[in-house]
Amino acid sequence: MKVENIDIEATIAKVQALVREDKELSAATKSMFEILILIITLLANRLNLNSTNSSKPPSSDPHRKKRPKKTGKKAGGQKGHAGITLKQVDEPDIVEIIDINRRKLPAGKYRQVGFERRQVFDIDISRIVTEYRAEILEDENGKRFVASFPERVTKAVQYGTGAKAQAVYMSQFQLIPYDRIRDYFTDQLHLPVSAGSIFNFNQEAFERLAEFENRVKAELASADVAHADETGINIGGKGHWLHCMSNDDWTFYGAHEKRGTIAMNDMGILPLFKGTLCHDHWKPYFTYDCTHALCNAHHLRELARAFEQDGQKWAKKMKKLLETINCKVNDAGGALDAHESQRYRLKYRAILKQGETECPEPAKPKKSKRGPVKKTKSRNLLERLRDFEQDALRFMDNADVPFSNNLGESDIRMTKVQQKISGCFRSMNGARIFCRVRGYLSTCRKHGVKPSQALDLLFNGKLPEFL
Numbered sequence: 001m002k003v004e005n006i007d008i009e010a011t012i013a014k015v016q017a018l019v020r021e022d023k024e025l026s027a028a029t030k031s032m033f034e035i036l037i038l039i040i041t042l043l044a045n046r047l048n049l050n051s052t053n054s055s056k057p058p059s060s061d062p063h064r065k066k067r068p069k070k071t072g073k074k075a076g077g078q079k080g081h082a083g084i085t086l087k088q089v090d091e092p093d094i095v096e097i098i099d100i101n102r103r104k105l106p107a108g109k110y111r112q113v114g115f116e117r118r119q120v121f122d123i124d125i126s127r128i129v130t131e132y133r134a135e136i137l138e139d140e141n142g143k144r145f146v147a148s149f150p151e152r153v154t155k156a157v158q159y160g161t162g163a164k165a166q167a168v169y170m171s172q173f174q175l176i177p178y179d180r181i182r183d184y185f186t187d188q189l190h191l192p193v194s195a196g197s198i199f200n201f202n203q204e205a206f207e208r209l210a211e212f213e214n215r216v217k218a219e220l221a222s223a224d225v226a227h228a229d230e231t232g233i234n235i236g237g238k239g240h241w242l243h244c245m246s247n248d249d250w251t252f253y254g255a256h257e258k259r260g261t262i263a264m265n266d267m268g269i270l271p272l273f274k275g276t277l278c279h280d281h282w283k284p285y286f287t288y289d290c291t292h293a294l295c296n297a298h299h300l301r302e303l304a305r306a307f308e309q310d311g312q313k314w315a316k317k318m319k320k321l322l323e324t325i326n327c328k329v330n331d332a333g334g335a336l337d338a339h340e341s342q343r344y345r346l347k348y349r350a351i352l353k354q355g356e357t358e359c360p361e362p363a364k365p366k367k368s369k370r371g372p373v374k375k376t377k378s379r380n381l382l383e384r385l386r387d388f389e390q391d392a393l394r395f396m397d398n399a400d401v402p403f404s405n406n407l408g409e410s411d412i413r414m415t416k417v418q419q420k421i422s423g424c425f426r427s428m429n430g431a432r433i434f435c436r437v438r439g440y441l442s443t444c445r446k447h448g449v450k451p452s453q454a455l456d457l458l459f460n461g462k463l464p465e466f467l
Contacts, residue, residue, distance in 0.1 A: 088117060127189045159201075162456070170184070216250045221273050229412045251443050253438055254267040276394070299319075
């Protein structure tokens with residue numbers, strides 16, 4: 001690895017040799033040098049990490065430049081692309097007739113033959129106050145009879161379902177903080193609303209979705225393929241974990257203090273799951289009795305790091321092979337035939353065999369030490385690809401298994417956006433509200449139901465048709 005034309009590895013090796021050969025250095029001084037060399041090595045390894053060779057997000061890349069791939073197509077929308085250009089509607093909301101000033105026309109007789117149409121699309125942001133007046137009748141004896149109000153109208157003054165749906169949409173889908181939602185309602189709608197009321201709207205949505213959460217758990221537990229991932233979240237200033245399990249149709253989120261099997265068991269999906277689980281090789285997932293498929297997007301990044309930082313040539317070949325197989329699988333419609341699959345599998349093993357020579361297992365020290373011998377990241381990656389060949393290449397033979405866990409990572413990504421925009425969750429209750437409501441909105445989008453429409457249905461006591 002080189003930094004500004006300085007070969008870090010060669011320099012460290014030279015220093016280590018000098019320390020070993022110097023007989024005048026005490027054992028304590030040599031230990032200090034070893035610690036310093038270790039720290040320098042760790043820091044140097046971090047210098048060249050970016051989104052292409054690690055799990056760091058693209059936004060952290062220094063001097064990031066977006067380089068669009070060359071496709072040979074002209075710029076702009078392609079033929080057959082569904083555009084979003086404004087088009088005139090047949091039934092406008094308001095029609096204004098513009099008469100011709102006939103005094104400016106030449107003398108003569110004229111008859112109307114039609115109109116030239118132009119339409120202006122605009123919005124009207126305003127509040128709507130509906131007053132319900134229940135008729136009161138009194139008989140000759142003075143006894144009064146009052147008409148019944150609609151079931152949802154229970155107070156002298158209250159917020160309507162539209163206001164609640166809009167507040168929850170802004171809070172849980174657009175991830176806007178409570179104070180900014182309050183400002184929007186006050187400034188734009190002239191409707192006073194407190195942060196406490198917004199929380200109550202979210203709490204109501206949470207309670208209405210209790211049956212939905214049971215349904216999504218059952219659907220995922222019986223699914224043929226599912227994706228799993230987890231990410232750190234901040235609740236009340238303390239680190240917690242948000243777990244996600246999803247597929248093309250359903251999304252479940254769950255917040256927990258733990259990251260491993262304790263949390264997964266508490267959520268009650270994986271203990272019942274018997275299909276194929278796509279994940280990033282987090283060890284607790286292997287404790288469940290199901291078929292596993294590893295995320296090759298992770299493998300590609302790790303292979304890039306192994307080549308760029310450790311100079312592992314086998315890693316570059318393996319990265320190219322996995323990318324080639326993925327293209328072939330897509331061209332074949334989802335899976336390769338048995339003959340072609342075996343051919344690529346032999347290439348896979350041949351590259352790993354080259355890796356065994358290039359990146360051998362570290363020799364055991366002569367003096368016995370407790371615990372296993374520390375291995376390099378490249379060696380650990382090689383052994384993982386070797387020992388979990390079936391799980392890494394499962395996408396090649398099963399059309400239902402994807403190349404990567406990108407769906408799971410995509411479903412969980414908005415959690416990080418929420419943390420950036422709104423900060424930490426104040427309580428575990430707030431995190432649970434986010435998980436359940438966000439899972440509902442994500443699931444609805446997967447079925448073609450817009451989030452605003454889904455929330456309108458929810459607060460009106462209904463659910464989308466697919467539920």
